Amino acid sequence: MTTSSRYAVALHVLVALAHLGEDGATSERLAGSVNTNPVVVRRILGLLAKAGFVSGQGGRHGGYKLARDPKKIALDAVLKAVEPDGIFPVHENPPNRVCPVSCGIKEVLGGVFARAEASMHDRLRETSVADLLRRVESTG
């Protein structure tokens, strides 16, 4: 599995939890659904718990549950939770003062990237976890 499928895994897990409802599921079961290691799921769910989307409970009969109405979980918020640094990292500012491009490129690229990401977030905001669940259930 590639390194950057965190977002896809996060959405997969959220949809699964929305599907299961109040019962919730353990990280092992979710991992079986995603076909990965339970630790990966736990780590991603840790990020989602910090953002307030899920709640984890240890102990027997523990597991994860949604902490919010899936209709209130928009996809852009999930992306911010699991990729807080943004999609397009800019390389470190080069100290090359000779090249005029080096000096100004960072600021210019930052603006372009911010606008592009904002556009993407606007589109993602239109969809919620509940929408995804409905589509999955209708296609499945």
Added chain:
Amino acid sequence: MTTSSRYAVALHVLVALAHLGEDGATSERLAGSVNTNPVVVRRILGLLAKAGFVSGQGGRHGGYKLARDPKKIALDAVLKAVEPDGIFPVHENPPNRVCPVSCGIKEVLGGVFARAEASMHDRLRETSVADLLRRVESTG
């Protein structure tokens, strides 16, 4: 997924080549501007050469030059060239037939991601390498 900084480096290099014009530059000089290793630049320029944006010439007095008018190089095309697999990779299709979410999630996520990326591409298409160069020169 954290896209690496390939895209930022690619744009930096393209702007630098547009700034230099017909003279072009070697990978070593470009690497000095980007503050990285020449081989990184060569690899990215290899992708851009495949896409027809630049042309590389070996031998003495070799180097890279733009192969197209910078006004005709849109930022979305550059992104496609350096990240052909898209921004949001979807994890491998899990063989878990028991979970209904597993079966349908891939297709649903694929659609959502495609729309989000399309929105971003539309925004990126509005800007060209020449626009970036103009902004860099005005701010510098």
Added chain:
DNA sequence: GCCAGAGTACTCGGATAATCCATGTCCGAGTGCGTACGG
């Protein structure tokens, strides 16, 4: 029968090894200029 207590099974969370990708280093292939030699 009922309650208290320890025991057990099960889960999450963090710390520690193994693995994978990206980066960095090196070498061969190719090109163009410069020079030396012969005519």
Added chain:
DNA sequence: CCGTACGCACTCGGACATGGATTATCCGAGTACTCTGGC
């Protein structure tokens, strides 16, 4: 003097080590159920 052939300097492109990040394994902390013993 002029042309040709060789040599050299320089560059790209790909193959081989290295580093950091991601992933997988392991162990401790915590919770709820269960069983046992006493009242």
